Amino acid sequence: MRGSWLSILALLGVPFLAASSHASEPLPPSEAAALLQRIADASRRMGYEGVFLFQHDGSVQTLMVSNRPSGGVMESRLITMDGTQREVRCTQQSSVTLMINGTQLRLEKRLNNRHFPDLLPENAAPLANWYSVRLGAPDRVAGRECGNVELTPKDLFRWGYLLCIDRTTSFPLRAVMVNGEGQPLMQYSFGEIRLGALPKADPRPMPPVPDAAKPVANERIVANGLPPGFTRIAAVRRQLPNRSDEVEHWVFSDGLTHVSLFLEPARQPVEAIKGQSKQGMINMIKRQVGGFQATILGEAPWATVESIALGLEEKR
């Protein structure tokens, strides 16, 4: 192991030392918006193939991910490598989850066609309205030099993020979601990546999956007073897994945070219930709104979920 200390100093010591002297003033809004857009574009437009680790709520999962942009068409895949075998396949138009259990294959259409590292929305610049963006210390992830970018929310309605973006391409190599105290809630981090590579096209065509979601007709509930920056990005009728009745599924988002609202007829009086995941990353509330049971949940602070829940009213 001769020279191992030299390697350690080169890999870790330099970033440690550099971190102490790094500036941390927020970027001006225009620069922040431009940087966020560069990060969003890099994860969407670059070809890559790699393995990342996903840590949250006391568990660790390994996933293989690839993206094949070709002639303006994107085809990405996400494959779990431990636990239940699942795969997500996305194109620009649609997204499907494949669940393989022994010889059984179940296909489900997803409402959303994004996954890590495609973290930021296609139009990422408006996020600069809701987040202060600071440049953090240099670091090294998956063998590549990267720089930390801090996204600190300007209000209480979203979690913060710490991204480590590739020095030359702005591709996000690591993303850590943090609470208001800077405590990590979940982390995505590449262990290995081939950036700029064009993965082989999957010979299997995208399986045809019937669209289980239908448009919502005759809306009976209205959502008032959404948190700043949040808009409704989806509203469908769908069947939930292992449930026979259809529910309405609405989704509110600021581009980075997603909160779901499920509406269904209340068959009996609904007691208000608050739920929280182990480390507080997911918050949930169930309450009655007129003749409906409303269940609101998402990877968002309690203030966001509560604000959406309290703004629901039955249409008169």
Next chain:
Amino acid sequence: MMMKPATQPLPKAHKDETLSAFLDGELPDEEARQVLRELGKDAGSQTLLWDYIAVGDALRGLHAGTTAPHLTHRVMAALEQEPTVLAPMRQPRDRRVTLWLAAAAITAITWGLWQNLPEQAAPVPMAAKDTPSSTDMQAYLAAHQDFAQAVIAPAEMNFTQVSLAEVRP
């Protein structure tokens, strides 16, 4: 013919490597004693040695006394309490095999480390009665996963009953 002076300092790269080997306990006794003698006389070598020791301490988590003022520092400090993510070595072989092997290795390592971590957050207390279980809510959590950044099993949730008066601001 010019003789090379016996006292000429060693090239820096050689000095670095010797110090590294010294710290690793890989030098023969006589060479180690020589390094110790030089350390007593050479301020540059002493500084380098302290750098190595500081990095070693940092790796062993012994630098907790410093206060990290900014988000990056705080998050990185907190992440040091989390499992270490090890970047697998690059191998000039079949990429797919390499990726699978790398994934298996980092999962095994991180899972082992994670198992030894203490619980970090106090759970929300469970309500006494008539509160839903995670199972009741799994359908909602599973449907919301359409907007998750990875494919995950629905999270385990803890529930409490609240009155609307408590919910309202």
